[in-house]
Amino acid sequence: MARRFFSRWSGRVVKRWECQVCGFVYDEAEGLPDEGIAPGTRWSDIPDDWECPDCGTSKSEFEMLELVA
Amino acid sequence: MASGALPAFRNPEGPLYHGGALAYALLAYGIGIAGLFQASWLVNAISTLLLAHGMTIAAYMIHECGHNTVFQRNADNARLGKFLTWFCGAAYGTYEDIRYKHFRHHVDVDDVVWFDYERFFQEHPVALRVIEALEWFYIPAHDLLMHFIMVFTSFIIPERRNQRARNVAVIAIRGSVFFALLWFYPKVAVLYAVAYMIMMTVLRFMDSLQHDYGYHLTLFSSEPSPRKGDYAFEKEHTFSNPHSFDSEWVNGFTLNFGFHNAHHARPITPWWKLPAVHRELFGHDPADVIPFRSQLKIFHKYRVARINGGSADRDAADATAWGTGFLAAAREGRVTGGNAASFLTSF
Numbered sequence: 001m002a003r004r005f006f007s008r009w010s011g012r013v014v015k016r017w018e019c020q021v022c023g024f025v026y027d028e029a030e031g032l033p034d035e036g037i038a039p040g041t042r043w044s045d046i047p048d049d050w051e052c053p054d055c056g057t058s059k060s061e062f063e064m065l066e067l068v069a
Numbered sequence: 070m071a072s073g074a075l076p077a078f079r080n081p082e083g084p085l086y087h088g089g090a091l092a093y094a095l096l097a098y099g100i101g102i103a104g105l106f107q108a109s110w111l112v113n114a115i116s117t118l119l120l121a122h123g124m125t126i127a128a129y130m131i132h133e134c135g136h137n138t139v140f141q142r143n144a145d146n147a148r149l150g151k152f153l154t155w156f157c158g159a160a161y162g163t164y165e166d167i168r169y170k171h172f173r174h175h176v177d178v179d180d181v182v183w184f185d186y187e188r189f190f191q192e193h194p195v196a197l198r199v200i201e202a203l204e205w206f207y208i209p210a211h212d213l214l215m216h217f218i219m220v221f222t223s224f225i226i227p228e229r230r231n232q233r234a235r236n237v238a239v240i241a242i243r244g245s246v247f248f249a250l251l252w253f254y255p256k257v258a259v260l261y262a263v264a265y266m267i268m269m270t271v272l273r274f275m276d277s278l279q280h281d282y283g284y285h286l287t288l289f290s291s292e293p294s295p296r297k298g299d300y301a302f303e304k305e306h307t308f309s310n311p312h313s314f315d316s317e318w319v320n321g322f323t324l325n326f327g328f329h330n331a332h333h334a335r336p337i338t339p340w341w342k343l344p345a346v347h348r349e350l351f352g353h354d355p356a357d358v359i360p361f362r363s364q365l366k367i368f369h370k371y372r373v374a375r376i377n378g379g380s381a382d383r384d385a386a387d388a389t390a391w392g393t394g395f396l397a398a399a400r401e402g403r404v405t406g407g408n409a410a411s412f413l414t415s416f
Contacts, residue, residue, distance in 0.1 A: 058298055
């Protein structure tokens with residue numbers, strides 16, 4: 001729901017990124033408010049030293065899961 | 070969740086493979102328990118094995134849930150994982166702690182623990198001798214010690230004191246059922262215990278040779294691991310021990326857990342894809358895995374020596390049995406392997 005709304009409202013392609021160690025999914029539309037990452041924050045805008053909140057692996061261990069147009 | 074009340078599987082093949090494994094685990098558990106109540110000793114023996122295997126598959130499905138390979142929503146994976154901890158005696162602590170320690174293992178490229186069993190055995194030589202004697206008789210005493218700590222986790226591990234109410238509730242539920250069985254159906258209680266030890270033995274058999282590094286007491290430490298993210302080291306010190314390299318279906322007995330290099334290279338790969346990932350990443354050479362015959366030889370020959378076999382990095386002790394040298398030595402049955410590395414014991 002949030003993904004569709006954000007995508008339509010912003011006109012941007014929203015991406016989801018999956019941790020290849022634990023399966024945690026970062027959804028750009030939802031962000032991670034508990035981690036201080038606002039909804040709509042692009043993956044590329046997240047600092048390189050950011051770590052998976054679930055398992056602690058580095059950002060480089062994430063892969064794009066799907067595109068939500 | 071796509072729609073309705075049932076969670077959606079993450080993979081299209083999930084209903085067949087994950088669903089099948091789950092159904093088997095629960096059926097084997099239920100039929101196995103029922104069979105323990107029968108009068109026939111033959112039925113009892115078959116039921117004990119079935120129960121043990123049901124618990125083993127439940128344990129490996131907890132591992133799948135931990136890596137979120139089962140359902141699309143991670144909350145659903147967590148719910149299933151928590152449910153399954155009740156089937157393999159792992160509910161005394163929390164599912165979150167099991168995952169935390171397991172992912173420290175993956176991310177830190179280390180065995181990150183709280184309990185220093187090597188020191189414990191140095192300080193308690195009588196306990197060591199008793200465990201050595203029991204292990205000589207193939208009783209998994211070292212892992213029973215670990216399970217004892219797991220049962221009383223909130224009373225033994227200071228950092229887990231805040232789990233005491235939950236821990237006491239689980240002890241009360243499981244303990245009362247077990248002691249009721251022991252009182253009214255002692256044979257059932259004994260056979261359940263036998264089945265549990267068979268499950269422990271299968272799990273430790275698989276874990277024993279999959280890494281050649283020792284443990285470090287950093288589970289509750291915030292200091293960064295020196296090997297964190299060193300995936301070249303991880304690859305060099307991770308080993309595969311399938312039951313068979315040629316007849317892949319046999320490895321379903323432990324949900325392909327023996328393809329451990331593939332699991333560490335791509336940890337969110339569901340269990341049925343691991344053999345294909347192994348062949349894609351590491352090739353088709355059987356010389357890259359530890360043959361089952363060698364695994365059996367090591368399991369038998371070093372069952373007592375293994376009690377302290379996994380407690381230290383071997384680069385200091387024996388530089389030849391380290392990394393690729395470990396694989397060569399393991400293939401010839403010349404390493405001890407290690408105990409107490411189960412993902413079910415979260416400390």
